[in-house]
Amino acid sequence: MPYSELDIASFLGAVEEGREVASKRQARLLLRSLRLLSEVLRTDTRRVSAVESLLVPDVNDLLGLLQRGRESAEFHRQYLRDSYSAEPGDAIRDDDEEQPGKHKIVFRTKEGIETCYRGLPVVGEDQPPWHDLAKGQYLGDATTRPLSPDDQLAVLIDTKASAVSRVAALTGLRGSPLESVAVAYLAREIIRMELPPEWRDAAVFAVEATHFPPDLREGVGEALLNIAYALRAQPDGPERVVWSALRRGASLLPTTKVDRLLGFLATDGTVDTRSVALQCVSRMYEAEPPSAVPLAVADRVHLFAERFLDPVVFTPGEPSVIARSAVSALAAVGDRRLGDALTALHSLGRLWLVRRVRDELNRLYRGWIDRGFSLEQPAVANLGNALASFD
Amino acid sequence: MPAQVVPKAPGIFIRRYSIVGKYTNEPGSRFVKHVALIRDEGLTSHGTEVPVWDMRPPLVAGTISASRTQQDAKCPAHVVGWLSLTSDDRDGMTDWLAEVDKQERPNTSWGLAEQYTVSLSPEDQWHRDEKGVRLYRRFSCVSFVLAAYLEGAGINLLEVSDPENLPAVRLDTVVRAYGEHLRRLNRVRAEVGLRGPEPWRILLAGYIYHAMDRPDQSIRSVPYTVPSEAAGNFPMQ
Numbered sequence A: 001m002p003y004s005e006l007d008i009a010s011f012l013g014a015v016e017e018g019r020e021v022a023s024k025r026q027a028r029l030l031l032r033s034l035r036l037l038s039e040v041l042r043t044d045t046r047r048v049s050a051v052e053s054l055l056v057p058d059v060n061d062l063l064g065l066l067q068r069g070r071e072s073a074e075f076h077r078q079y080l081r082d083s084y085s086a087e088p089g090d091a092i093r094d095d096d097e098e099q100p101g102k103h104k105i106v107f108r109t110k111e112g113i114e115t116c117y118r119g120l121p122v123v124g125e126d127q128p129p130w131h132d133l134a135k136g137q138y139l140g141d142a143t144t145r146p147l148s149p150d151d152q153l154a155v156l157i158d159t160k161a162s163a164v165s166r167v168a169a170l171t172g173l174r175g176s177p178l179e180s181v182a183v184a185y186l187a188r189e190i191i192r193m194e195l196p197p198e199w200r201d202a203a204v205f206a207v208e209a210t211h212f213p214p215d216l217r218e219g220v221g222e223a224l225l226n227i228a229y230a231l232r233a234q235p236d237g238p239e240r241v242v243w244s245a246l247r248r249g250a251s252l253l254p255t256t257k258v259d260r261l262l263g264f265l266a267t268d269g270t271v272d273t274r275s276v277a278l279q280c281v282s283r284m285y286e287a288e289p290p291s292a293v294p295l296a297v298a299d300r301v302h303l304f305a306e307r308f309l310d311p312v313v314f315t316p317g318e319p320s321v322i323a324r325s326a327v328s329a330l331a332a333v334g335d336r337r338l339g340d341a342l343t344a345l346h347s348l349g350r351l352w353l354v355r356r357v358r359d360e361l362n363r364l365y366r367g368w369i370d371r372g373f374s375l376e377q378p379a380v381a382n383l384g385n386a387l388a389s390f391d
Numbered sequence B: 001m002p003a004q005v006v007p008k009a010p011g012i013f014i015r016r017y018s019i020v021g022k023y024t025n026e027p028g029s030r031f032v033k034h035v036a037l038i039r040d041e042g043l044t045s046h047g048t049e050v051p052v053w054d055m056r057p058p059l060v061a062g063t064i065s066a067s068r069t070q071q072d073a074k075c076p077a078h079v080v081g082w083l084s085l086t087s088d089d090r091d092g093m094t095d096w097l098a099e100v101d102k103q104e105r106p107n108t109s110w111g112l113a114e115q116y117t118v119s120l121s122p123e124d125q126w127h128r129d130e131k132g133v134r135l136y137r138r139f140s141c142v143s144f145v146l147a148a149y150l151e152g153a154g155i156n157l158l159e160v161s162d163p164e165n166l167p168a169v170r171l172d173t174v175v176r177a178y179g180e181h182l183r184r185l186n187r188v189r190a191e192v193g194l195r196g197p198e199p200w201r202i203l204l205a206g207y208i209y210h211a212m213d214r215p216d217q218s219i220r221s222v223p224y225t226v227p228s229e230a231a232g233n234f235p236m237q
Helices: A008-018 A021-043 A046-053 A059-084 A149-158 A163-173 A179-191 A197-208 A213-230 A240-253 A254-266 A274-284 A296-308 A318-332 A340-345 A353-368 A378-390 B063-068 B087-104 B109-115 B139-154 B171-178 B188-191 B208-213 B216-221
Strands: A089-094 A103-109 A112-117 B003-004 B010-013 B018-023 B032-038 B042-044 B049-055 B074-076 B079-081 B126-128 B134-137
Touching: A059 B139, A112 A179, A112 A378, A112 B049, A149 A179, A163 A179, A163 A197, A179 A197, A179 A213, A179 B063, A197 A213, A197 A240, A213 A240, A213 A254, A240 A254, A240 A274, A240 B063, A240 B087, A240 B134, A240 B188, A254 A296, A274 A296, A274 A318, A274 B049, A274 B087, A296 A340, A296 B171, A318 A340, A318 A378, A318 B087, A340 A353, A340 A378, A353 B087, A353 B139, B010 B063, B018 B074, B018 B208, B032 B063, B032 B074, B032 B139, B032 B208, B079 B208, B087 B134, B109 B134
Parallel strands: none
Antiparallel strands: A089 A103, A103 A112, B003 B079, B010 B042, B018 B032, B018 B079, B032 B049, B049 B074, B126 B134
């Protein structure tokens, strides 16, 4: 059947039925070619010879392409339906069999070009980027074609690869012979300033899930707090990235650096870091009570306890989280004003608040005792006395 | 009776922090697949999607995680459980949710294992740093709801102090809750805390409704001991 007899309307119908960018795009390309050929034949007799020399597509090829487009539409529609983050784009799969591990998919999205790798649990038919256990959906097979550690490391350090691919590669390297290399690379990356935002955010979350050798901890911790501090000042600061960086940054720093948290105990910035920072103060001392009270931090923490346990201010929700986190932090830094804070807490008459603070203080106390610290250690003794007020 | 199948229209009035559940899609199913905390009180009929706080994943425990995940977390109301919560109970749960809300992790395939677990081991329920200090929590949909009640309101719904006393759950049952893919994907099973061969001592969502199908005083004073895996269905039939 010559192209001129093709029913363009049926193409459009097939495209509309597909309702998918991939099939639309393919069909539009075909239609554009057909219309060009038709137009040229009708209006430009001087180019007829040239047109005749063009490869006129066979109808079976055209229909085959359309069928493939519809299958593609079916495939992608499932992702688009199930994932809030999925968006249509164009992709080219580069199957270079001569270079195993270099099988990559180059996506062109509205953010630019991203490179993903086949075999990783983030892209492609094998590994969709979305799980929904509530729906019982897992749209792929996680056991297919795993990359070797060398290949995964290549993906991790590929700055053109998507952030999710790079973090998936890092995850895949856990427990492998190259894990320490990957961890060191992640540490260098997070310390490096001016990371692209997508990779920076993914790397922050990855750092929170990664354990570091002692020699890397402080550098990574400082870098994370720098990131958190910079992001919390941005007009649209990514809250969960800030909180993750703050939690992990504090956990990687020695207790002698607890003053670094003072900046996060202020109200400036677009991201409220107060309750998370107060929890960080407590947790910095969970493993070891302070030998001396860090006064600057203790004074700020006491201010929070005093203010947020005020009956006029106290409200369930974020204010109450700040209030009880401040009480826990006072206990953790060994401050003697803990007793006053507990008196204020009891006077609020909120049974749930008393229970939660008592449980948290008991956990801290038991942890110190279990780690072998003496009952006479000043912070341990201070907390032990305070706990007696709950009897 | 504080637990029941949600009736068809006009439905019933459900209060905030009641526990709403969704059945599997199998015809006539009474197997509870997912549970969540009701976000706003209101009139609800069978199958109506209601706004919730839940762990699917992602974790959506408050307005912050809801806005970051760009998802309005909803759950079809097939079954509901409640008890007369005091203002003290509700305030405690509001406080608990505000704290957990800040621990939401990205819901990518690599993030899944970081925040979702069916394991009842304390070691699996928190991600800890090099010194063993807590960083962020891990939940299943059931453990999220149980923790909100236990830590927030001080109400212990289920007896889980020794997971070995829980009924053993077979793979066929797990597959009903999570989907067929779990049958063949050992790695994914391990990621969500199903380690080793079946059966596993884990919580099924339906257990919560048997716990709540008791007088308020019993719910508050005695955690429910699950008799068998069949309690994954509510009613048990």
